[in-house]
Amino acid sequence: MTLATEWVRYGKNQEYIGYIAKMDRVNENLPAVLVIQEIWGVDKHIQDITERFAEAGYLAFAPDLYAKAEELRTERVAEVKAFLDTLPHSVWNNPDEREQALRELEEEKQNRVTKTFERMFSGINSSDYIEQLLATSSFLREEYGASKGQGVASVGFCMGGALSAQLACRDPKLKGAVIFYGNAPQDEDIKHIQCPVYGFYGDQDKRISDNVPHLAEQMKQNGKSFEYKIYQNTGHAFFNDTRASYNVASARDAYQQVLQFFHQVLNTETK
Structure with missing residues (x-):
């Protein structure tokens, strides 16, 4: 089955744009995976990841957080x-x-x-990015024809991993959030999380992975669901198969775990 892909505009004034992918012969509304870019933007790698989740049976959508900035063309x-x-x-x-x-x-x-x-x-902590992500999850749940009425979960990489965590703190309707080697949210924001969170990290990425036990403890103290894996002999950006940091064994395992996670959190329709 082939994919249908396109760039679509959305938002109150059509001010946002994003890359969308779905199986072209599937007519029913699909649960959505919101794919949040690395710092490099919605490049070919992020588009490829979006298409992978579409091939797995989801409506996959990658909002372009850089579209309105001249310096970020x-x-x-x-x-x-x-x-x-x-x-x-x-x-x-x-x-x-x-x-x-x-x-x-x-x-x-x-x-x-x-x-x-x-x-x-x-701009990594830009409130503009969070506002766009909130508009994106709302658009996928409530407006877009191929996912309307279905659940939405997020996955982000590096900068996008941190934003996926922040979205979980801000969107009470989010079904699940996946963090790939992204910074943890602020301790005071964790109490607002309403969905399960799963994190994937490399043991050599000390700047981020050394803080994961603290995040796990804060999630536990606040009664939140948090699972994580720290892969051995693995560095930052291990999932990016266009870069020297790519680790095929860690990436393969993480992809399998992410699909299982999405199956668990997106297996029921949003009423």
Whole structure:
């Protein structure tokens, strides 16, 4: 069975856009998986993940969180990604070393990369992203013809993993949330979570994985459902098969676990 894919506009004033995928010969309304992008945007990799969930029988939707920002156009983000790929990963978050590498670029490119980098990495906790995600889950539950009346669950990667957790804190109707190597929500927000949460992490991704036991304890103290796996000999972004960090064994296992999780939380219709 082939997939039907398209970019659709939504929101009160059609101000948002997202990439949608579903099996083209399925006529009944489907439960929805909201796929939240990495910091690189809704690129080919995120579109591919969206299509994988559609092939698994869901209406899959990846909102483009960058669509309204000039500095975050696809080609600008790709330019930053190409620049960072020339550097050791340890340099990414080291301002002095990063600035030294930037100074080696020609001036016009240096200005573009600097502006886009600052916009990308300063916007991770943007309230605008959460507002769009809330509008997206509402759109999928209440308006979009192929998923109306069905449950919605979220999955996000890196930046999107953190946003998936934040969405769980803000959307009481969300059926489930999956975090792939994303930062945990604030402790004070955890009490608002109404759905099961599942997290996937790499043991070498210390900046994030070292905080997972604290998140687990906070979820337990607040009576929330939280499962997680920390994969051995695995780093950050292990699910991204376009990058050197990809770990096929960890990614394969995580994908199987995610499908089981979605089957559990999305197996009943939203009334």
